[in-house]
Amino acid sequence: MGTVEPQIAAADAKAQTADGFKLVIDALKLNGIDTIYGLPGIPITDLTRRAQAEGLRVLAFRHEQNAGYAASIAGFLTQKPGICLTVSAPGFLNGLNALAHATVNCFPMILISGSSEREIVDLQQGDYEEMDQLAIAKPVAKAAFRVLHAEDIGVGIARAIRAAVSGRPGGVYLDLPAKLFAQSIDAELGKKTLIKVVDAAPKQIPAPEAVKRALDLLRSAKKPLIILGKGAAYAQCDTEIRALIEKTGIPYLPMSMAKGLLPDTHEQCASAARSFVLPGADVVMLVGARLNWLLSHGKGKTWGGKAAKDWGGQKFIQIDISPQEADSNVRIDAPVVGDIGSCVSALLSGIGSNFAKPPSEWLNAVSEKKNANIAKMGETLAKNPSPMNFHSALNVVRDIVKANPDAMFVNEGANALDFARSIVDMYKPRKRIDVGTWGIMGVGMGYCVAAAVVGKGPVIAVEGDSAFGFSGMEVETICRYNLPVCIVIMNNNGVYKGTDKDPTGRDPAPTVFVKGARYDKLMEAFGGVGVNASTPAELRKAMEEAIRSGKPTLINAVIDETAGTESGRITSLNPTAGKKK
Ligand SMILES: Cc1ncc(C[n+]2csc(CCOP(=O)(O)OP(=O)(O)O)c2C)c(N)n1
Ligand SMILES: [Mg+2]
DSSP states (O other): OTTHHHHHHHHHHHHTEEEHHHHHHHHHHHTTOOEEEEOOOTTTHHHHHHHHHTTOEEEEOSSHHHHHHHHHHHHHHHSSOEEEEEOSHHHHHHHHHHHHHHHHHTOOEEEEEEEOOHHHHHTTOOOTTOOOHHHHHGGGSSEEEEOOSGGGHHHHHHHHHHHHHSSSOOEEEEEEEHHHHHOEEEHHHHHHHOOOOSSSSOOOOOOHHHHHHHHHHHHHOSSEEEEEOHHHHHTTOHHHHHHHHHHHTOOEEEOGGGTTSSOTTOTTBOGGGHHHHHHHOSEEEEESOOOSGGGGGGOSGGGTOSSTTOOOSOEEEEEESOTTSTTSSSOOSEEEESOHHHHHHHHHHHHTTOOOOOOHHHHHHHHHHHHHHHHHHHHHHHOOOSSOOHHHHHHHHHHHHHHOTTSEEEEESSHHHHHHHHHSOOOSTTOEEESGGGTOSSOHHHHHHHHHHHHOSOEEEEEEHHHHHTTGGGHHHHHHTTOOEEEEEEEOSBSSOSOOBOTTSSSBOTTBOOTTOOTHHHHHHTTOEEEEEOSHHHHHHHHHHHHHHOOOEEEEEEOOTTOOOTTGGGGGGOTTHHHHO
């Protein structure tokens, strides 16, 4: 009897306290966060276990970088910060690439890393995984915070959430030292310290005079063009954007991840006439699109300028949430600053119902060019060369995506990316996710996991064989969680193509891989379905079966190793490319 009572007393006392682990989990849950992408180890192993026990979905990866990319794209798809959880120093550094990626791409994400003892780290006394992580994260994060006391966990998480999603979203770092998790405070008190963030991403209404200035310029245009960026896709105001495009009758270009905001088959879509509309337009309205390298900085020959840096003569309207974006590369005549939804709504009400459609000479010229290019592409796609090339393989993917418009489409590589972007039409918003602002390789399998978890439907990934290698081990993760992911590897035996030779004859060239590699066998190793496809018919059959069954599938599509070009479509950025011509 004497031994029972103290035990009960101890259990009671425990129930009345909350430790750091619990407060972190409760703070996340309180803010509607239901998924963690991470990799366990000291000091966060118990955090992953207890989060799972408390009903959060914890997806454990084989490398933190992939967990980070998954978190970043989950943020893009949901407007809630994607959470990546890592251990200290090396795990943190593995996640850091994804944090930078999130910041550069304006995706809301929080990298939460455990860290070693502050006293030892700061005196550089050589602790286990010693590193001043906060200092290292700062330059690549939108914001970075550290929490030292259990009673500050609520504030730390609230600040991280606000920083990630408000204004222009980005990557946020949250440093949680090991000692924090073991700290206990009174449970009632602890509960009171938690913050449910109210209106995390407040609307930002554009100034009426900015809207009027933009509409006046748009009305004056003879050859207007609208460019939709991934900011427009992120904003989830799809109906308003469609109304703006259709009410104005202006041709539009979707940037890669804005494809499908309106179906790519929309009659006003000018993607197939890109090199005609960019230099030809007189007024360009950018909606959540930055004039960075992907748009040739708004100047130069792409825009009809005489030389590389010359202005093409266009006037620009720029809708962006960040006031600093305007004039980043060329003069912006009408900046409209606010969240995309509020800005587009304001423009729509300003336009009313009688906006004069652009002159028919412009519209006819655009559709003539577009139809000619589509017809030319049609001829190329209809060919059935042996061995299979990018076009004949992607023609199959194009049909499968058309038949499954709700499928998420992941895409990375050089030629595998560029060809897929132009050949595979998208039909619904936020279905295409790819290499983004940096043209980064390695996002593939992390994106597949997040797309399957968030999108709840099938995922199709078109991967260059090099691109796939950066995250290939995550096929085990895909099999472990039994996710409906169909990976198609465009296997041309290398980076860009598989034909390079070492001039000395000693080694394989830096751009080539093992010839005839069978990536499909990797999938089989973990119980998934592997298929080797050397013809479009085999590829079609395997993709249809993968979608039907929902089983993790990897199709090794054998592509002509001579088919690619150096750097895909961006050969001009490659300093050595000139020599090759
Ligand atoms: C992290 C990272 N490392 C390296 C590169 C350089 N890079 C650009 S595309 C590419 C791979 C292209 O080969 P593959 O994925 O096989 O596509 P292909 O052109 O052969 O279809 C590489 C390594 C990059 N973009 N990102
Ligand atoms: Mg390749």
